[in-house]
Structure formats: structure tokens, C-alpha cells
Amino acid sequence: NAGVTQTPKFQVLKTGQSMTLQCAQDMNHEYMSWYRQDPGMGLRLIHYSVGAGITDQGEVPNGYNVSRSTTEDFPLRLLSAAPSQTSVYFCASGQGASNEAFFGQGTRLTVV
Amino acid sequence: DQQVKQNSPSLSVQEGRISILNCDYTNSMFDYFLWYKKYPAEGPTFLISISSIKDKNEDGRFTVFLNKSAKHLSLHIVPSQPGDSAVYFCAVRMGSNYKLTFGKGTLLTVNP
Numbered sequence: 599n600a601g602v603t604q605t606p607k608f609q610v611l612k613t614g615q616s617m618t619l620q621c622a623q624d625m626n627h628e629y630m631s632w633y634r635q636d637p638g639m640g641l642r643l644i645h646y647s648v649g650a651g652i653t654d655q656g657e658v659p660n661g662y663n664v665s666r667s668t669t670e671d672f673p674l675r676l677l678s679a680a681p682s683q684t685s686v687y688f689c690a691s692g693q694g695a696s697n698e699a700f701f702g703q704g705t706r707l708t709v710v
Numbered sequence: 711d712q713q714v715k716q717n718s719p720s721l722s723v724q725e726g727r728i729s730i731l732n733c734d735y736t737n738s739m740f741d742y743f744l745w746y747k748k749y750p751a752e753g754p755t756f757l758i759s760i761s762s763i764k765d766k767n768e769d770g771r772f773t774v775f776l777n778k779s780a781k782h783l784s785l786h787i788v789p790s791q792p793g794d795s796a797v798y799f800c801a802v803r804m805g806s807n808y809k810l811t812f813g814k815g816t817l818l819t820v821n822p
Contacts, residue, residue, distance in 0.1 A: 633812075
């Protein structure tokens with residue numbers, strides 16, 4: 599039972615590099631989202647999607663792009679990484695009337 | 711401006727005693743309240759929730775209380791066990807969307 603799978607688990611980038619954080623879920627959930635967790639800040643919503651082809655911004659969207667071409671996948675793109683994007687990133691999915699969001703294991707990103 | 715506040719960064723209790731974690735919110739439009747538990751190097755996992763039409767919800771050792779007039783909720787763990795040691799996040803939601811707003815978390819340590 600895979601649930602929500604995030605890759606990679608760890609990544610180091612140089613300032614200005616680009617990369618994509620991958621997120622895949624096998625539960626056929628409509629809703630997917632990306633959060634970042636910084637020390638002392640809790641989890642903050644970056645972008646979310648309520649279904650394939652539909653995305654919207656969360657609380658801290660600047661510097662990140664998303665797309666949702668399939669129900670299963672919701673990649674997060676950093677076009678030009680900055681040290682301020684050093685964080686732990688979590689992908690989550692949910693469905694219907696359930697209030698439970700399922701989270702992936704996280705990606706620890708360091709931008710130097 | 712924080713919409714969800716967990717004013718205690720940490721809490722230490724003895725095994726077998728009660729743990730009480732608190733959370734305050736500012737917007738009376740929030741109508742669903744959730745608690746997540748997070749171990750190091752793992753994603754958050756859903757613990758328990760309560761809707762605004764209730765003032766108490768119980769699940770085994772975990773009980774969540776909601777005081778809407780005070781905009782306050784609390785999580786009670788009885789009896790506390792060493793395996794409960796984790797960071798606990800309070801999260802709130804408005805309506806049927808899945809956008810969660812999280813508090814900064816409380817680190818619970820249960821001492822044997």
C-alpha cells in the first residue's frame with residue numbers, strides 16, 4: 599500500500615538551479631497539495647489542486663509552479679532555487695467527505 | 711498574522727498521566743478542526759478531528775474538546791505513553807475545501 603510517495607527524499611541545489619519535486623498517490627484522491635515546513639513555522643500551504651487540470655495558490659506560492667495533468671501526480675517545480683526555499687516539503691492528498699489528508703514522507707531540500 | 715496558535719512549543723509529562731495540548735484560532739468561520747501527529751523524518755499523520763457542531767470527540771485515549779465561544783480547542787491524551795512522544799499540530803479548515811491552516815506545533819515528550 600504505497601499511499602503518497604515523494605521523490606527524492608533529500609536534495610541539495612545551488613542557487614539558481616531548477617528542479618522538480620515529485621509526488622504520486624495511488625488512492626485516486628481528487629485533492630492534492632504541497633506544504634513546506636520550516637523550523638518554528640508549522641506547515642504552510644504552497645499550492646493545491648482539486649482535480650486534474652485545476653490548481654490554485656496557497657499561502658506561500660512565490661517561486662513555485664505546479665501542474666496536475668493526471669489524478670495521480672502533482673509535481674512541484676522550483677524554476678530558480680533560492681536559499682529561502684531551504685525547507686522540508688510535504689505532499690498530501692485527500693478525497694470526498696473524509697477530513698483526513700494523507701501525507702508523504704517529505705523531501706528535505708537544501709539550497710546553497 | 712497567525713490564524714492558528716499553539717502557544718506551548720513543548721510539553722513534558724510522565725507516562726500514565728494526562729497530556730493536554732492547546733490550540734487557539736482567530737476566525738470564527740473555521741468549521742473543522744484536526745490534530746496531526748508527526749514523528750521525526752516522517753510525514754504528519756491524522757489523529758482526530760471535530761466539527762464545529764460538536765464540542766467533544768473521543769477516539770480511544772484521544773479526546774478533542776472545542777470551545778467555539780473562546781475559539782479554543784484542546785487535545786487530551788489519557789493515559790500518555792512513551793510512544794506518544796511526537797510533535798502535535800493543530801489544523802483548521804473552512805467549508806468543504808481541503809486547505810488546511812496549521813499551528814506551529816507542540817513537541818510532546820512522555821517520560822517513562
